[in-house]
Amino acid sequence: MGKDDAAEGLRRVTVSMAEETFRSLDRVVNERGFDSRSQAISEMIHAQAAQHLSKIGTEVMAGTLTLVYDESKSALLRDLSKIMREHIAEVISSQHILLEADHVLEVVLMQGPARRLREITNKLVTCKGVKSANLTLTPNLIPPLHAKGSK
16 A cells, blocks of 8 residues: 555555456446546445445435425325424435426435434335335435534
């Protein structure tokens, strides 16, 4: 490991792979615009680790929940708000975008144990009028909004 790598907290690893996999990697690097194979591999490992940790369920994670729903359903907005208020410790914020034909795209930012975030997602997706829900988790956490002892 070089001096610059150590200063940045980087670790070096050697990876062997089949020629076909190597060509696929180069294609991903080029098509997605990564600076290097290392950057692409690091991102892929990070995504895979997040997926694994989210299955365990106790790991605290940050995530986004993307909902698409039909706001013309009479009690839907009330039901969604009620569920989010019940989980105010995990629901950080949300933003909704109006789509065509009474549909809304809402993105909810959450943080908490992965299992609880999936439970919230399941409650929201079962509300009448919700068309889809997609939860994406990451082990990188949102810094505390108010540090202890701050005035």
